[in-house]
Amino acid sequence: MSPDNEVSSSPIEVEALVTRARLYELSRQPLPDRFDAQHLKYVHGYIFQDLPLYGIEDPLPGKFRYEITRDDDDWYKSRKLKSIDTRSVVCYSHMNKATLDDLRDTLRNAAPAILRQLKTTAEFVEKLSRIYAKLDYIHPFYEGNSRALCEFTRQIALASGYELAWDKFNLSDTRRDLLNIARDRAVGELAVPKIRNHDISKRVVFYMDKFEQTPSLRQLFKSAVRPRRAVAFEKLPKKTALIAHPELQEAFKALHASEQFLYENSPDTEDEQQSAMEKTKQHILARLNAGETKNFQRNKKS
Numbered sequence: 001m002s003p004d005n006e007v008s009s010s011p012i013e014v015e016a017l018v019t020r021a022r023l024y025e026l027s028r029q030p031l032p033d034r035f036d037a038q039h040l041k042y043v044h045g046y047i048f049q050d051l052p053l054y055g056i057e058d059p060l061p062g063k064f065r066y067e068i069t070r071d072d073d074d075w076y077k078s079r080k081l082k083s084i085d086t087r088s089v090v091c092y093s094h095m096n097k098a099t100l101d102d103l104r105d106t107l108r109n110a111a112p113a114i115l116r117q118l119k120t121t122a123e124f125v126e127k128l129s130r131i132y133a134k135l136d137y138i139h140p141f142y143e144g145n146s147r148a149l150c151e152f153t154r155q156i157a158l159a160s161g162y163e164l165a166w167d168k169f170n171l172s173d174t175r176r177d178l179l180n181i182a183r184d185r186a187v188g189e190l191a192v193p194k195i196r197n198h199d200i201s202k203r204v205v206f207y208m209d210k211f212e213q214t215p216s217l218r219q220l221f222k223s224a225v226r227p228r229r230a231v232a233f234e235k236l237p238k239k240t241a242l243i244a245h246p247e248l249q250e251a252f253k254a255l256h257a258s259e260q261f262l263y264e265n266s267p268d269t270e271d272e273q274q275s276a277m278e279k280t281k282q283h284i285l286a287r288l289n290a291g292e293t294k295n296f297q298r299n300k301k302s
Contacts, residue, residue, distance in 0.1 A: 059143035092139035133186035
């Protein structure tokens with residue numbers, strides 16, 4: 001990661017290059033034992049550790065921002081949306097003692113040991129979207145919050161038995177903007193009651209109202225979150241999937257039973273049998289995606 005090895009590039013290009021490399025390295029590291037404020041600082045510090053070497057002062061790697069103390073002051077940002085001719089306006093916490101207490105409580109409730117007790121994927125999505133919204137509202141760092149929080153919540157999801165595919169939102173400017181709008185709306189709902197400056201409050205509310213019909217953060221998370229065992233069932237060989245997720249035994253048993261029945265009793269052609277098998281697999285996969293691990297029989301109408 002030495003600056004001497006880099007070709008001449010703009011600060012934005014350099015930042016994108018080195019942080020992408022650090023994010024890849026984080027994805028290869030073992031998951032932590034605890035998801036506390038210290039680990040959140042570690043994630044941010046690891047992602048942005050190289051920037052001072054390139055003369056890029058912000059963000060300050062791994063350092064929380066200071067408290068906003070003035071009675072009429074708020075921490076807010078505005079960004080140009082790429083696919084829509086408008087600018088976002090979003091306001092964040094004041095990083096005071098109450099904020100730090102809120103951060104501690106939020107992270108305590110984000111412990112994978114707690115999240116693993118949730119019964120369905122829908123429950124997990126609801127909980128994780130609320131956790132992300134609260135962390136984004138707190139916005140503990142001067143810059144680089146989005147990348148740090150995406151990686152932090154990806155790790156929480158993984159440790160809880162789920163995959164959170166943030167890359168789904170990088171496929172187009174429209175998808176990125178929908179994610180930004182959803183995040184900003186979720187943050188705004190938490191921020192508005194605490195905004196000190198009346199003009200900023202009006203701008204935030206106007207922005208939220210303008211996009212009230214767009215998908216919520218929970219709805220977007222629903223499209224990006226899957227149980228790890230469902231991914232294993234779909235993509236891994238049976239033996240490998242069962243080693244990682246023994247609870248898949250009944251899913252594979254149901255798939256095998258369906259296969260045996262079709263080949264022994266169906267007079268259809270091979271192509272029709274394969275089509276029926278694929279429908280069975282998709283049925284099982286849908287149940288796994290919902291968080292189920294048993295009772296995979298299809299009812300006669302399906």
